[in-house]
Amino acid sequence: xxxxxxxxxxxxxxxxxxxxxxxxxxxxxxxxxxxxxxxxxxxxxxxxxxxxxxxxxxxxxxxxxxxxxxxxxxxxxxxxxxxxxxxxxxxxxxxxxxxxxxxxxxxxxxxxxxxxxxxxxxxxxxxxxxxxxxxxxxxxxxxxxxxxxxxxxxxxxxxxxxxxxxxxxxxxxxxxxxxxxxxxxxxxxxxxxxxxxxxxxxxxxxxxxxxxxxxxxxxxxxx
Amino acid sequence: xxxxxxxxxxxxxxxxxxxxxxxxxxxxxxxxxxxxxxxxxxxxxxxxxxxxxxxxxxxxxxxxxxxxxxxxxxxxxxxxxxxxxxxxxxxxxxxxxxxxxxxxxxxxxxxxxxxxxxxxxxxxxxxxxxxxxxxxxxxxxxxxxxxxxxxxxxxxxxxxxxxxxxxxxxxxxxxxxxxxxxxxxxxxxxxxxxxxxxxxxxxxxxxxxxxxxxxxxxxxxxx
Numbered sequence: 001x002x003x004x005x006x007x008x009x010x011x012x013x014x015x016x017x018x019x020x021x022x023x024x025x026x027x028x029x030x031x032x033x034x035x036x037x038x039x040x041x042x043x044x045x046x047x048x049x050x051x052x053x054x055x056x057x058x059x060x061x062x063x064x065x066x067x068x069x070x071x072x073x074x075x076x077x078x079x080x081x082x083x084x085x086x087x088x089x090x091x092x093x094x095x096x097x098x099x100x101x102x103x104x105x106x107x108x109x110x111x112x113x114x115x116x117x118x119x120x121x122x123x124x125x126x127x128x129x130x131x132x133x134x135x136x137x138x139x140x141x142x143x144x145x146x147x148x149x150x151x152x153x154x155x156x157x158x159x160x161x162x163x164x165x166x167x168x169x170x171x172x173x174x175x176x177x178x179x180x181x182x183x184x185x186x187x188x189x190x191x192x193x194x195x196x197x198x199x200x201x202x203x204x205x206x207x208x209x210x211x212x213x214x215x216x217x218x219x220x221x222x223x
Numbered sequence: 224x225x226x227x228x229x230x231x232x233x234x235x236x237x238x239x240x241x242x243x244x245x246x247x248x249x250x251x252x253x254x255x256x257x258x259x260x261x262x263x264x265x266x267x268x269x270x271x272x273x274x275x276x277x278x279x280x281x282x283x284x285x286x287x288x289x290x291x292x293x294x295x296x297x298x299x300x301x302x303x304x305x306x307x308x309x310x311x312x313x314x315x316x317x318x319x320x321x322x323x324x325x326x327x328x329x330x331x332x333x334x335x336x337x338x339x340x341x342x343x344x345x346x347x348x349x350x351x352x353x354x355x356x357x358x359x360x361x362x363x364x365x366x367x368x369x370x371x372x373x374x375x376x377x378x379x380x381x382x383x384x385x386x387x388x389x390x391x392x393x394x395x396x397x398x399x400x401x402x403x404x405x406x407x408x409x410x411x412x413x414x415x416x417x418x419x420x421x422x423x424x425x426x427x428x429x430x431x432x433x434x435x436x437x438x439x440x441x442x443x444x445x446x
Contacts (some may be wrong), residue, residue: 025265147440157439216380217370
């Protein structure tokens with residue numbers, strides 16, 4: 001048991017990243033049913049579809065799962081209100097000011113982790129009163145800062161300033177990477193690409209095979 | 224005890240990187256005398272000065288130390304011959320084809336590690352017959368590949384293809400980072416910037432203080 005696991009309420013401190021369109025009920029329920037922690041995305045901006053996906057989760061799993069709120073992309077309070085009304089217990093916020101909805105989320109008894117790409121963002125989130133951080137190294141995908149800080153450097157730099165619970169993200173694909181970031185001070189991991197390539201992921205097999213066949217510099221193809 | 228420590232013959236598997244001009248006898252002897260492993264650079268191209276620095280080491284330490292040979296920058300065989308004649312026991316090669324001098328170095332009983340920034344380079348070095356690898360993540364300084372692979376990803380990717388001993392380099396500054404890369408499969412670490420900022424480093428205090436005062440994104444100042 002560790003602090004992240006207590007917050008998540010699942011069996012393994014392994015979180016599935018909130019990838020737009022991909023992190024929906026099919027994948028998230030499979031991860032939660034396997035003992036990990038599925039997250040439903042809202043970054044696609046498809047508000048009604050995402051709400052429907054959250055409602056579907058009740059039929060697909062009785063295990064804990066979470067929702068991601070990309071703050072810059074929320075058009076109004078509708079999704080936040082929906083989450084509060086539907087008894088969601090765990091939210092990750094990202095891409096914006098963590099203080100924006102922290103009050104309403106905490107008042108609803110929701111555990112809130114904020115995703116950060118640098119130390120300044122981490123300290124801002126700690127000051128805002130979040131329960132933990134998703135620390136995203138430049139190795140990962142998704143919306144990140146310009147600084148391109150490697151995960152190992154970033155975890156250590158944040159750990160020197162705060163004892164807040166950390167979920168590490170970026171370039172982790174298995175238990176070896178998990179052990180390494182735990183040694184650096186993380187208590188959980190978040191994986192995105194690794195779950196995109198899983199059987200339960202809703203993407204085309206060509207996409208999954210592209211990931212499986214890729215080498216360590218695959219992302220250069222997209223630069 | 225581990226394989227890297229056996230190769231180095233020192234007390235701690237902590238190697239000081241071969242930084243041009245900086246990695247000379249003053250710093251390298253201090254590292255070796257403290258139980259780490261000092262390396263004398265030759266990447267400055269100052270052949271006679273570097274030879275003199277290597278000779279000075281005999282007066283400054285009775286502990287093991289090594290030499291770095293940046294293959295692309297060697298103008299002739301003079302430095303290689305000098306190393307063989309002076310009974311050097313450990314050489315890191317870098318920046319070039321690891322097979323170039325591996326025969327003459329191994330024939331002289333020298334342990335050879337090659338520095339690599341990607342998996343292809345690592346496999347080429349393994350095929351060339353090196354004793355180990357210095358695996359350099361993009362977090363580090365020095366001459367590196369274009370791929371910008373994070374250290375943690377790179378160690379794991381190489382470990383999936385080879386059991387060769389690994390010294391990890393890039394973004395490591397203390398025992399926490401050391402523990403993390405050991406969890407990923409390394410058996411030693413190499414630090415550069417951390418030693419540049421040490422008391423025994425020959426650089427100006429302004430340079431040392433700039434390092435000490437820097438944040439996790441300091442390198443952006445140089446982009």
